[in-house]
Amino acid sequence: MRFSCHGLADNVITELRENLPWPAAFRRNRNAWLASGILIVSGMAGYASVLLIAGSSHASAGAGKSLGATAPAARSSSCISEPAPASASSVAAFRFESWIVSVASPGEDFSGAYESGDLLFIPPRTAFKVTASPIGSATLRPAPGWLAAGGRWSEGRIPGEDVFESPSKAGLYAMESVPPKEGGTPPSLRVFVMLEANMSREPKGGTKVSVAGKSLGAYLNPASSGIVKVRDNPQLYKPPRFFAFIDTAVENEPLIAPSAEGMPRSISFGQAIGFIDRYEGSRKIHTTERHTNLFAPSRPLYLKLARLGEALARQGIRFRAWAVNSGFRSPLYNASIGGAAFSRHCYGDAADIIIDEDGDRRMDDLNGDGRVDKNDVLAIAETCRRLELEGLVKPGGIGVYECKGDQSVGAFVHVDARGLPARWGYAFEGRRKIFFRWWPKSDPGDVDESE
């Protein structure tokens, strides 16, 4: 990571790198933020942009802070006293790199850097600020229907820094910016306004959740878990408050920015929830039915799957798209299929994935030895583990599964983004479930059964 930038003295750069009060959200996504930081810190506009990053972090960390007020100076480096407002003419030459989104939503973290074409999940009637980076490189306009659906928009204090309020009507809104003077595709941002869940406490401390009149079942009280890590980390097991939905309009929409040329396709809304398998006798019937059309979105998971696909492609394991066998599960459905009580699938940040380029619903024989078994998915698990260790993805569970029989997928990997590393491996032989270890002893992830 280099902070080689024009117009900033070395001591300022060191100050920026080491002494800014980066909040936890930044530390978690350090590399992604720094990656956008490099681009921001080049050139004249950089000075103001860095301050605004500090300002947005501040806004996301401070509950209920007004979006209109930019007060980065107080919290940023002593070398810098005031953000330098950039005039449109002085920065018009800078090419758009990313959107810096800050959302005033206490208790939920939707703020961060978004690429052009990316997707921001946001609660209804929520204020957020979008700053183009470099500042002035793009100006976002409300999506068609935004204002009619109750959304608001006001132009920013400086060019390219706009304040919005999400509509009350849930759904997808595609925003574009003013086309650049030199031509080309205008930078865009998609916004999905989520539905807020209705929650009611159960006698044992669980929480019943329903969304738009549909019951999803009860999220259990983590204090009641037999697993120490669940009991010790109740904040990771809060029932999701906001839900997205799948309908024909969004089914093929990517859940993050569309992938780069030659990289596996970003996972889509339609993949957020797996299809139900039915059985005729012992014969498995694949369906295209889902147990619900509602899901709790998890940007860290979608980014993790994208980074994983890219890392595998760089190793020569190229494929068109992840096949997701199981994504979000309502607690009701999770219980009906015998899922773990505190399964991350119920929190929306887990996916069971395979590579299935030949479309036979089984993991492909990656290592070409004529069999489909755990050896075909170990490269996926190991690459994911390495990305976690390098801090490039949010840590979470990595579980390797091997299942015998033609009716099964053969082998798959569970990946989640719960925030704490966890590792496991299971081979199913008939009714026997045999544990195996596939990760080295030096790995910080404990054995965990909260699949």
Ligand SMILES: [Ca+2]
């Ligand atoms: Ca296959």
Ligand SMILES: [Ca+2]
């Ligand atoms: Ca094989």
